[in-house]
Amino acid sequence: MPELPEVETIRTQLESILPFAIEKFTASQGLKKNILHTKLNLTGRTLTAAHRKGKMLDFILDDKSHLLSHLGMTGTWLITKTKPEGKHAHLILEGSGFFLTYDDPRRFGHLYQLDELSAQKKLNELGPDLASADFTFDFMVAALKKLKTRALKVALLDQKYFAGSGNYIANEICAHARIRPTRLCGKVKAAEYPLIFEAIQLVIKGAISSGGTTFQGGYRDTSGEKGLGVNNLVVFYQKTCRLCGVTPVKKIIQAQRGSYYCPQCQK
Ligand SMILES: [Zn+2]
Structure with missing residues (x-):
């Protein structure tokens, strides 16, 4: 997608x-x-x-x-x-x-x-675009506080707060922030907010600069080409975590979608 x-x-x-x-x-x-x-x-x-x-x-x-x-x-x-x-x-x-x-x-x-x-x-039904200046650190913190009973990865899929995200982006943000996808937003510590914000910038900008990411034939650009972003992934569809390079990635299902995380790197 x-x-x-x-x-x-x-x-x-x-x-x-x-x-x-x-x-x-x-x-x-x-x-x-x-x-x-x-x-x-x-x-x-x-x-x-x-x-x-x-x-x-x-x-x-x-x-x-x-x-x-x-x-x-x-x-x-x-x-x-x-x-x-x-x-x-x-x-x-x-x-x-x-x-x-x-x-x-x-x-x-x-x-x-x-x-x-x-x-x-x-x-206006959509929240601020994740790649835009409208998506600020303060907005993100307020959103996570509002969604405190939701698992972080599920919250990250909500287009009213994180417009443009999707399954691979949400998984990769959790990985780079070193937080398990199942952790409730209300259990995210204040010291971890900057890690999530930086992870969002890293994942979005990295994927844009590689021309997009393709899984299961779901995406082609205007010339029918698939992007190179798949090379950036650290947990999504990976067997071994590419943050630590050794731990097998775990797959679970959240809200009917696959979640991937490293039990070693993500707490
Ligand atoms: Zn790892």
């Missing part, structure tokens, strides 16, 4: 081709049935900017409307010179010289075209 670093990689690549004037577009039945939540008014419009909050891509159009795109499990935007033929190409935007396509085999993505006010409302 694409998390913040993967969506940011896609966003940067999309931004490099903007502005993109849409001459015509085609939407599949699958898009209308599973992915699209509003009407689309794209013919003759121009995509002028590509922003992001958490895992939500936010395209701005020249009529000030927003095209919000959540990639779900397997969604991506592809940039190609020829028209894509695959059955997973659910929305094809045709411009001069190339095509911009929303491709999503499992169709868990979401797409909305909204006016400025409604788009802001939708984006």
